[in-house]
Amino acid sequence: MNQTVLVCDDAIFMRTMISDILSQAGFEVVGEAESGLQAVEKYRSLKPDLVTMDIVMPDMGGIEAVREICKNHPEAKILMCSTMGQQALVVEAIQAGAKDFVVKPFQPSRVLEAVQRVLA
Amino acid sequence: MDLSKYAALFLAESREHLNACNGSLLEWERAPTSLEPVDRLFRAIHTIKGMAATMGYAGVAQLAHAAENLLDAIRHNRVSADPAIFQLLFRVVDTLGGAVEAADGTEQAADADLIVELDAAALASQGTRTRAEANPESDDSQALPTSPPIPESKLRRATDAPRSRPVQVVISRGAAMRGARAALVLRRAEAFGAVSGVQPPLAQLERDEFDGRFFFRLQSERPEQEIEATLMAVGEVQSVQFKEPALGGDAGGPRRQIRVDLRRLDALMKQVGELVVAKNRLAALTAEADDAALIELSGRISRLVSSMQAEVLASRMTPVGEVFERFPRLARDLSRELGKQIRFDMEGEEIELDRSILDEIGDPLLHLIRNAADHGIEPPDQRVAAGKSSEGRILLSAARERNTVALRVTDDGRGIDRARILAKAHREGVAADEVDTLTDDLLVRVLARPGFSTAGTISGVSGRGVGVDVAMTRVRALGGTLEVRTELGRGSTFLIRVPLTLAIVRALLAEAGGERYAVPLAYVAETVEFDRRAVTSVRGRETLVVRDQVIPTVHLQDLVSTRKASRSARQPTVILEVGDRRTALVVDALLGQQDIVVEPFDAPRGLPPFIGGATILADGKPALILDAAALL
Numbered sequence: 001m002n003q004t005v006l007v008c009d010d011a012i013f014m015r016t017m018i019s020d021i022l023s024q025a026g027f028e029v030v031g032e033a034e035s036g037l038q039a040v041e042k043y044r045s046l047k048p049d050l051v052t053m054d055i056v057m058p059d060m061g062g063i064e065a066v067r068e069i070c071k072n073h074p075e076a077k078i079l080m081c082s083t084m085g086q087q088a089l090v091v092e093a094i095q096a097g098a099k100d101f102v103v104k105p106f107q108p109s110r111v112l113e114a115v116q117r118v119l120a
Numbered sequence: 121m122d123l124s125k126y127a128a129l130f131l132a133e134s135r136e137h138l139n140a141c142n143g144s145l146l147e148w149e150r151a152p153t154s155l156e157p158v159d160r161l162f163r164a165i166h167t168i169k170g171m172a173a174t175m176g177y178a179g180v181a182q183l184a185h186a187a188e189n190l191l192d193a194i195r196h197n198r199v200s201a202d203p204a205i206f207q208l209l210f211r212v213v214d215t216l217g218g219a220v221e222a223a224d225g226t227e228q229a230a231d232a233d234l235i236v237e238l239d240a241a242a243l244a245s246q247g248t249r250t251r252a253e254a255n256p257e258s259d260d261s262q263a264l265p266t267s268p269p270i271p272e273s274k275l276r277r278a279t280d281a282p283r284s285r286p287v288q289v290v291i292s293r294g295a296a297m298r299g300a301r302a303a304l305v306l307r308r309a310e311a312f313g314a315v316s317g318v319q320p321p322l323a324q325l326e327r328d329e330f331d332g333r334f335f336f337r338l339q340s341e342r343p344e345q346e347i348e349a350t351l352m353a354v355g356e357v358q359s360v361q362f363k364e365p366a367l368g369g370d371a372g373g374p375r376r377q378i379r380v381d382l383r384r385l386d387a388l389m390k391q392v393g394e395l396v397v398a399k400n401r402l403a404a405l406t407a408e409a410d411d412a413a414l415i416e417l418s419g420r421i422s423r424l425v426s427s428m429q430a431e432v433l434a435s436r437m438t439p440v441g442e443v444f445e446r447f448p449r450l451a452r453d454l455s456r457e458l459g460k461q462i463r464f465d466m467e468g469e470e471i472e473l474d475r476s477i478l479d480e481i482g483d484p485l486l487h488l489i490r491n492a493a494d495h496g497i498e499p500p501d502q503r504v505a506a507g508k509s510s511e512g513r514i515l516l517s518a519a520r521e522r523n524t525v526a527l528r529v530t531d532d533g534r535g536i537d538r539a540r541i542l543a544k545a546h547r548e549g550v551a552a553d554e555v556d557t558l559t560d561d562l563l564v565r566v567l568a569r570p571g572f573s574t575a576g577t578i579s580g581v582s583g584r585g586v587g588v589d590v591a592m593t594r595v596r597a598l599g600g601t602l603e604v605r606t607e608l609g610r611g612s613t614f615l616i617r618v619p620l621t622l623a624i625v626r627a628l629l630a631e632a633g634g635e636r637y638a639v640p641l642a643y644v645a646e647t648v649e650f651d652r653r654a655v656t657s658v659r660g661r662e663t664l665v666v667r668d669q670v671i672p673t674v675h676l677q678d679l680v681s682t683r684k685a686s687r688s689a690r691q692p693t694v695i696l697e698v699g700d701r702r703t704a705l706v707v708d709a710l711l712g713q714q715d716i717v718v719e720p721f722d723a724p725r726g727l728p729p730f731i732g733g734a735t736i737l738a739d740g741k742p743a744l745i746l747d748a749a750a751l752l
Contacts, residue, residue: 082297088326090300094307100355101304103296117355 002028003119006046008039008062009054009081014104018052018081021108022115036060040068043076050119051078053098055089063093070097077118081106127224129379130175134220137164141213142449149206155195155284156317156337161209162191168216177223180216183231186238187212193242208237210449284316284337287347288361291332295356298332299325305354306336312347313340319365323470332358335365382475385436392425392432393624393717399425400714400738429715433474433621440518440527441469443482447489447516454493461500461511462493468518473525474621477598481527481618484591484602488529488614489514491587496533496612506609508532524600524617524642532611536604541566561701561752564604568592591616599640599718599732601698601749617698625718627745629711629737630694633681636743638716638735639705643748645697649690650706664693664704671695673704674751679730696748703752714738718745 005027009015019029031046033039037059043051051069055062062080069076080093080101090101099118102111141164148157169184187209194201215231289305291298302325309315318325318336325334340347348360399422406418444466451464473481497503497512504510515530538558545558545566555562567588588602591614595602600618619625619642627638628647650673654665662673673693694705716735732747 082300084296087297087299087328090297091303091322091326094300094303101297101300114355117353120353 002026003049004028004030004046005050005052006031006033006039006042006048007052008033008036008057008065009052010034010057011054014054014081017106018111021106021111022052024108025112025115027115034058036062036065036068039065043069043073049077050115051076052081053078053093054081055083055086055093063089063096066093066098067096079114079118126175130171130177130223131220132379134168134171135217137168138213138217138220139445140164141216142210143445145206145209145213146448146452148201152201158191158195158201162188162195165191165216168220172220172223175223177219179231180219180223183212183216183219183235183238186235186242187216190238190242205241208241212238284314284339285344285362286335286364287338287351288333288335288359288363288365289351290358291334292356292358293332295332297328299328299330301354301356302330302334305351305357308351308354309336309338309347312342312350313338315339380435385432385475388432389436389624392429395425396429396624396715397717397736397738401740404738429624433624436475436621437472438475438478439470439472440478440481440525441466443478443485444469444516444518446482447485450486450489451493451514454490458493459499460493460497462497463511463513464516465513466516471518471520471525472620473618477618477621480594480598481616484594484616485516485527485529487587487591488616489516492529492531492533492612492614496531496535498534502534506534520620521617524619527616527618528613529616530611530613535608535610535612536563536567536606537608538563538606560604560606563606564588564592564602567604568602588614596747596749599747603698624715626713627716627735628694628713629743630676630692630705630707631709631711632676632707635680636711636737636741637676637680637707638714638737638743638745639694639696640745640748641713643696643698645695645702647710648693648695648704650693650704651690666695666704669702671702671704673706675706676746677706677708679728696751698749698752701752705746705751716743716745 003026005019005022007015007018007022007029009018009032015032015034019032023029027050030048031042033042035057039051039053039057039062040060053062053066057065060068066078066080069078074097076097078098080090080098081104082090082093082101083104090098093101100114102114141161144157144161144164148154148161151157165184165188169181169188172178172180172184190205190209194205212234215234219231287309289302291301291305295301303322306315306318306322316337316339318334320330320334324330338347344362348362351357351360402418403422406414409415447466448464451462454460455462492514497514498506498508500510503512513532515528517528517530519526519528541563542555542558545562546555558566568591592602595616595618598618600616603615603617604612605615606612619640626641628641628644630637630639648664648666650664655673656663656665656670658670658672663670664673665671691706691708692710694707694710696703696705714737716737718733718735730747730750731744732750733745735743735745737743
């Protein structure tokens with residue numbers, strides 16, 4: 001069975017791109033969220049193998065969402081999607097429980113490497 | 121070999137190490153079981169010993185050697201540190217400090233008494249060890265003949281907490297956000313056991329201020345291969361090694377550095393300053409010439425000079441921590457001397473200031489910290505009676521605020537009694553009789569009066585009246601300001617605000633009475649238009665209303681010119697801001713911004729206080745620099 005992914009980003013563009021990269025690599029994108037709040041809810045209902053999480057989103061940011069998810073599911077495998085210059089936020093997300101991160105602009109190979117590491 | 125040329129280097133480096141020693145000792149005293157400060161102390165003393173021996177300073181070397189012996193005994197658990205040992209080591213650091221300063225190659229006698237004490241302390245520990253070892257051993261042969269000797273390593277593991285092993289990690293060169301990657305490694309390492317002594321500190325890692333190499337200690341018994349494999353699996357990790365960082369440098373992979381005589385930097389700074397003036401002048405001439413090639417070249421030179429100026433300024437920037445370093449020790453000594461319990465904290469040690477300002481800022485801070493300890497913090501019984509914790513707190517902090525650095529000395533002590541100060545101010549004629557409230561502004565002016573003191577007795581720490589006035593004079597000389605906030609019973613904050621750098625400042629040029637004046641941009645909040653209709657009068661003083669804020673006005677022409685200004689209905693106005701005080705400086709015209717070089721200025725007698733210096737403008741003509749604080 002394919003491994004399942006929940007893609008969280010407030011930009012459709014980014015969600016589409018990440019979904020494409022992951023589906024082509026054989027993952028099944030089972031859900032998308034455009035806010036931290038949605039991310040928390042969908043994680044609860046979908047229990048995906050992997051979550052990709054944007055940092056800046058409306059209605060609860062990505063870091064808060066990581067904290068919220070890891071509170072009940074410390075085993076959650078969350079990959080942060082960050083932008084140059086967000087290093088301090090990424091560190092915060094890691095301390096909140098995120099397992100790895102990638103930096104935009106994305107190179108598919110880098111994203112997949114990080115995904116492999118998180119799922120290993 | 122001629123060693124004399126190394127003497128300055130020896131002195132500078134020894135001072136650094138001794139400063140660090142004080143820090144390590146304080147840290148150790150707070151956590152006597154922690155081994156890391158002992159290691160650092162040992163290494164510093166050891167380095168000093170080596171340098172002193174090379175220089176032929178036998179006295180210094182002997183004392184350092186004795187101290188090193190004692191520290192080694194402590195390091196190897198042969199003796200535990202107690203208050204007497206800390207006191208002894210503090211004395212050693214002080215004595216070494218004196219000896220290092222005095223060492224000049226002539227044979228210096230070692231401090232024999234101190235060495236005897238050190239030897240005794242080290243021997244005492246050895247004595248206990250010999251006894252402790254000798255007895256079981258003699259018993260061993262009889263009572264426990266069959267039990268094999270326990271290997272030392274196992275003994276340590278059985279008795280000590282899991283041993284803390286050094287870990288050095290290098291993040292791959294091409295990795296994005298190496299700091300975040302390092303955080304990930306640390307997070308993963310925490311799964312094995314406690315992580316400590318991260319170097320460079322996490323805050324620095326977060327800002328990516330490291331070369332990908334970092335160090336930490338991990339308390340774990342797990343096999344190295346397992347730890348290594350797990351940390352490598354974090355990804356983009358180049359190597360994981362279990363070894364101590366290279367001695368002498370930052371563990372986090374030192375940037376390569378060289379020592380430069382400060383005078384060279386000063387000379388360079390002065391020349392860059394002149395270059396900036398020449399550049400401004402060239403730009404002004406080129407603008408008239410109407411020659412495309414010339415304009416382009418001038419623009420290029422302008423950019424080059426600007427970046428050169430930035431580099432030179434950056435090379436002079438030094439973290440305030442270098443000056444802060446000595447204060448924890450000062451606070452500790454003060455609290456003992458005064459019989460008070462004082463917790464001293466520091467924040468913002470990494471904030472940078474121009475070296476020349478930094479060198480001047482130590483004394484004012486020293487006075488303010490002394491004042492806080494002596495006058496601010498109450499004795500423990502008074503604090504408890506007032507419902508506070510018996511331990512008082514002094515916080516020394518640095519923060520970057522716009523183009524200035526704000527240094528605050530905050531205490532949670534008794535605060536300043538305004539009524540008492542006001543009464544004294546009335547008696548001494550500082551405040552007019554009708555003044556019945558003491559604003560923070562007036563308060564600081566009263567406190568800064570030479571010889572002003574409210575301390576009932578002279579305590580040897582402060583109370584002689586030198587304190588605020590000394591601080592004020594030094595700070596003003598740097599183009600800075602001193603402010604105070606105080607609340608009776610709750611404590612006080614003294615705020616020193618200094619420019620980031622001397623020498624070159626960005627200034628707004630204004631004209632008044634036919635002359636040009638430069639106003640440092642650091643104190644300019646905004647510029648507005650003076651409109652007769654927006655003028656009101658508050659207590660007989662002309663004020664300007666700017667967005668519902670009432671700001672007192674100053675007409676520059678009235679200050680600098682003998683003839684009465686003819687006032688037009690609309691005039692450009694510069695809103696000056698120092699802290700939260702504002703004043704509206706009304707001028708004849710604004711002439712734009714310019715980098716100006718502050719020229720050394722011997723103020724002639726009778727010069728108005730609001731003239732802070734002089735400069736040469738782009739057209740080669742001089743202009744006076746206004747001191748914003750004096751206009752408020």
